[in-house]
Amino acid sequence: MKWQGRRRSSNVNDARGRGVSGGRKVAVGGGVGLVIALVVFLLTGNPGTLLRGIGTQDATVPSGNQQVEYQVTQHEQQLYDYASVVLADIEDTWNTILPQEGADYIEPELTIYSGMVQSGCGLADSGVGPFYCPADQSIYLDLSFYDTLLNRFGARQGDFGMAYVIAHEAGHHVQTLMGVTGQLDRLRTQVTDGRLTQEAYNQYSVRFELQADYLAGVVARYMAGRGYLDPGDLEEALSAAASVGDDHIQRQAQGYVNPDTFNHGTSAQRQHWFMTGYEAGDLSQWDTLSALI
Numbered sequence: 064m065k066w067q068g069r070r071r072s073s074n075v076n077d078a079r080g081r082g083v084s085g086g087r088k089v090a091v092g093g094g095v096g097l098v099i100a101l102v103v104f105l106l107t108g109n110p111g112t113l114l115r116g117i118g119t120q121d122a123t124v125p126s127g128n129q130q131v132e133y134q135v136t137q138h139e140q141q142l143y144d145y146a147s148v149v150l151a152d153i154e155d156t157w158n159t160i161l162p163q164e165g166a167d168y169i170e171p172e173l174t175i176y177s178g179m180v181q182s183g184c185g186l187a188d189s190g191v192g193p194f195y196c197p198a199d200q201s202i203y204l205d206l207s208f209y210d211t212l213l214n215r216f217g218a219r220q221g222d223f224g225m226a227y228v229i230a231h232e233a234g235h236h237v238q239t240l241m242g243v244t245g246q247l248d249r250l251r252t253q254v255t256d257g258r259l260t261q262e263a264y265n266q267y268s269v270r271f272e273l274q275a276d277y278l279a280g281v282v283a284r285y286m287a288g289r290g291y292l293d294p295g296d297l298e299e300a301l302s303a304a305a306s307v308g309d310d311h312i313q314r315q316a317q318g319y320v321n322p323d324t325f326n327h328g329t330s331a332q333r334q335h336w337f338m339t340g341y342e343a344g345d346l347s348q349w350d351t352l353s354a355l356i
């Protein structure tokens with residue numbers, strides 16, 4: 064992606080090296096139990112959680128060793144600057160498209176953290192992967208996910224997989240502004256009171272996540288229209304989308320696939336809906352809740 068010398072978003076918060084208490088360096092210890100509880104929560108799909116990740120929540124829980132003395136490498140600073148430009152493109156995309164739909168776009172924040180972060184949705188560890196928190200309308204990203212995406216999930220080498228990831232999380236923000244997140248929250252309460260099975264809810268969750276992939280495709284289309292994409296960028300996004308498909312992650316993690324527990328969609332579905340959004344370039348085909356998927 065052509066990003067050097069371009070506008071960087073001013074909505075990026077640098078929370079790296081801050082620990083979890085907002086500016087004060089802290090020893091971990093007490094936080095670890097809470098983090099594990101949060102991750103287990105995500106793994107079991109327990110109703111009530113507000114975190115919406117990229118689909119990698121079943122990552123192994125890290126040991127909880129927190130980096131206290133924070134050193135920024137050149138590679139990481141490049142990723143930080145890259146993410147800031149991607150967020151600016153996301154702002155430009157939705158500031159253009161949402162008013163056409165009669166909605167105002169409120170720009171989300173992007174919080175870049177290292178290791179652990181106190182979000183509006185609770186304490187989170189980078190093991191949960193990038194996520195969006197509707198409560199404080201912020202995307203949370205540990206830049207080490209770049210290496211995780213390539214080395215652990217096996218996405219194709221290149222920068223644009225990260226653009227897909229950030230645009231997917233920003234898609235959850237669009238869903239929040241447009242009321243879709245509220246619809247899913249209401250369905251979740253039906254699981255709590257027994258009106259909806261967990262398996263049925265998971266199917267809605269998949270459609271919700273595929274919609275975020277569609278919205279990421281819309282952003283990629285906007286960037287392509289401005290001439291910002293390099294050859295191979297689309298393939299990198301598609302490879303990243305496939306690498307975080309439920310079937311791929313489950314096969315990698317446990318050696319078999321259990322569709323009842325899918326909550327983000329298969330690799331093929333994620334690629335399909337990213338490309339559907341890319342080809343549409345607007346919200347005309349974004350209704351994944353009623354579409355055949």
Ligand SMILES: [Zn+2]
Pocket residue numbers: 115116117118231232235272275
């Ligand atoms: Zn998601």
